[in-house]
Amino acid sequence: MRAQVQSIRDRERTARVVVCRSFRSVEAECSGAAIAVCCAATSGAGLAAMATVAHHAAFSPALRDGSSVASGSEFYGSRVSVAAAPKTSVAPVQRNMRVRAVMAPPQRQERSPASTGAVKHAMTATEKILANASEKTKLTPGENVWVKADVLMTHDVCGPGTIGIFKKEFGQNAKVWDREKIVLIPDHYIFTSDERANRNVDILRDFAHEQDIKYFYDITDRSNFRANPDYKGVCHVALAQEGHCRPGEVLFGTDSHTCNAGAFGQFATGIGNTDAGFIMGTGKLLLKVPPTLRFVLDGEMPKHLLAKDLILQIIGEISVAGATYRAMEFVGTAVEAMTMEDRMTLCNMVVEAGGKNGVVPADATTAKYLEGKTSKPYQVFTSDGNASFLREYRFDVSKLEPVVAKPHSPDNRGLARECKDVKIDRVYIGSCTGGKTEDFIAAAELLAISGQKVKVPTFLVPATQKVWMDLYSLPVPGTDGKTCAEIFEQAGCDTPASPSCAACLGGPRDTYARMNDPQVCVSTTNRNFPGRMGHKEGQIYLASPYTAAASALTGFVTDPREFL
């Protein structure tokens, strides 16, 4: 078939994008600043994918600036090479889609970056992961690359919209690119009588059945979460617990806290419905490689300090836009000593600093956690010693103190002890950030040491079914074998609730622990913008589980050292 060439005129630049369609892979000769994009498929997906090559420069302001033509030229001047082929086809044509975009005659990709012995080009962990996922030997920040998704996650809030876009753009009868790489996790608005919320879970179920999606953590009996064997709970914790997070992989989720999974040494970031719909059909996404900010956390963690304090410290340091379009890498002796859940807490809030993704290099701790959770082989990528980082921040954690983020911004950092006159109305322990097993164990430890009862309503929302079960079975260290649940009960906390996102983001009016009045709350969640937990005038102090428990005991924002 004759190649049809369309030229897209670009007013702003002299570069031109030449698009050819062909049934066979064609390597077009391209001059200077042109990119030839050839699709060996008639599928709309492949063509749509290539279409975005032309516009992707739009996804970062830096490229839109007429003055940074250099970066624009980088984009146009770089080789965009995308090889092969998602297995699942897009209706109506069933064929392997081989998509190739070339700038100059392509060079052979000899070996994947991970196996190269000598380091020819120093890269950060994030660059290596993306290089591997885009089958390139080297990448530099600023490059736009097509990246293969290993996992796409969506939930009940964004799933229906994503599915709608997928069906509209790829066809009502289209099939997803890979039924085993999509994970559908209802978790946001589950235990509510809101009809639309319930309907949204039904939409997920219908799609899961229609597409034979392998991983759909369904819930049908809302009155008793335990009657639903498949139901997990909060998506990010479920992804980790169910073995969907693996080092070296690329994970996309329709939720900003998808960056949580960076704790596993993978590239994980949040995207919107449209991007997710695109991935559903093609299995790929066009990404700009982010430069990396490195955070070196050294020293021994004081016993009153938790990972939450560290990330609040960092966000307070660099501000809510300090990591916009950047990767945040966490290294250092303190990080190496952390458990996987601690690392997740760190990476979870990367987005609160504007970060694109968070990364903690995978190590023995990671391998131990993954035992029994996944049998899929994975690759470990760590930053080269001489890789270039945009900026490096060093912290001696032994000198840090418990902190809170005061209303109404995650970067409004303050020392917990300096807020001791702030009277509070309630405490909330839950969410992907602070509702994991170790978060509850920490809170229970402090309550047990004090032996007192809480002075304000204290809401406990385990992130997942597994966490809930841990509350009732795991012994809390130093308490003669008591479980978290026993300690919470003795301290007068609310009974641990059904696992879900619950009130972290407010939700429907009848959501458990939603803030429906203008109250002051200390919470282990991730955001405290106005109205976040429900009421616009509610005041939220973000804190570690220790700080939250200590505050519950006094009725004021309290430094945990008062008890520990």
Added chain:
Amino acid sequence: MKHKRSWGVRTFAVAFRARGILFAECGARVAIVALPAMAAAALQVRLVPATAATTSSSSSSCSNRASSRSVSVPCIRRDGASVFGSVARFETRQEVRRVVSRGGVRALAGEVQAEGKDGRGCRVIHGRCFVVGDNIDTDQIIPAEYLTLVPSKPEEYEKLGSYAMIGLPEEWGKFIEEGKMKTEYKVIIGGDNFGCGSSREHAPVALGAAGCRAVVAETYARIFFRNSVATGELYPVETLGKIWEENHTGDIVTLDMEKDVLVNHTTGKTYNLKPIGEAGPVIDAGGIFSYARSTGMIASPAQ
């Protein structure tokens, strides 16, 4: 279709017809007329053609004519007053068609309500602005309780729009009047880190569904920026400095993404902007998938 003869000059050639708007080209004068539904809002526009007018009765033949010409379009409002001295220049007829076909001319006038897609895809946006400050997060733009609405369902899309910016603290005022579904503000002026927080695509969708066409802010959070472009709902334009403190909600502004300026007619100030760049054509077309279709890259139509 009503024709309005302007200034006694005969209109004799129709350059092309675009959705709902007939563009007549003749000599030195042109009349833009509207479908009966908006007949009262006919505008007078003057074209300065370089070549002879062409006769056409369908848009397809017009779009095939890729002849390059410079067309300047000074804008005159319905009440006859000249809006401003700036003109919109179009390099090719295709561009004019694209602008006009999406109700762009309505945007030039600022007060005409066009049928069909409400003024989208126009690089010159005129109307009232709504001003906010730094770090307007997506929970404020569309609070979580409204996220049960699925943006890909048309009725729920509209409903989503009616809740746009409802999470804003009182100090910023009301983006949508009580009882209304749409906003009167076409442009939002903001500060740093606009759209931070949650990745919910409902945020730019709600703003677009409400009738807002662009945000002019210092910087954007990346997911919001990316979602705005992918959905084609909003133009996320960047300023060259902090401007929100000098503008007030209700000011009449013109956002010109051809010349990269924001003009505040109420205060008389003009601000330079960063070019919308590659994001422009994608948003013009209505998002990443529409762009791929309109440029012929996807053969199949949307379902």
